[in-house]
Amino acid sequence: MIMLLDVIHVTAKxxxxxxxxxxNGERRYFEMAPYMDQKPWVRLKSSHAFLGAYVENGTVTWPGNIDIDPETLYECSLPEQSFLTVCPDIAASVGLCAMRGIGE
Known part of the structure; x- marks a missing residue:
């Protein structure tokens, strides 16, 4: 059984x-694009709406009472270090390296 972990910080790109x-201090990368044609997330297809993500009750939430299960966020995301290793170009483009001070 996987322990349910709360999200404490989110940066939407x-x-x-x-x-x-x-x-638990772990940083992870979650690709939301595959969900963006499904309800209720289709309402966030404008990047302005998507960028309004915030943390509430341990998960990522958007205005309009839209959220995503924290188990999904954890289980379907990549650990930060794996993401940096496997996808360095994407990590740089989303600002993950800058967020962690990598390359300074």
Missing amino acids: ADFSLLLEFE
Whole structure:
């Protein structure tokens, strides 16, 4: 059984990705694009709406009572270090390297 971890910080990016920090200190990258044609997330297809993400009750939420299950966020995301290793170009483009001070 996987322990349910609360999200404590989110940074939404214009490419429909989320940079997440969980209560255990782990940082993970979640690709939201595959969900953007499904209800209720289709309402967030404007990048302006998507960028309004915030943390409430341990998960990522958007205005209009739209959220996503924290288990999905954790289980379907990549650990930050794996993401940096596997996808360095994408990590740089979404600002993950700058967020962690990598390359300074």
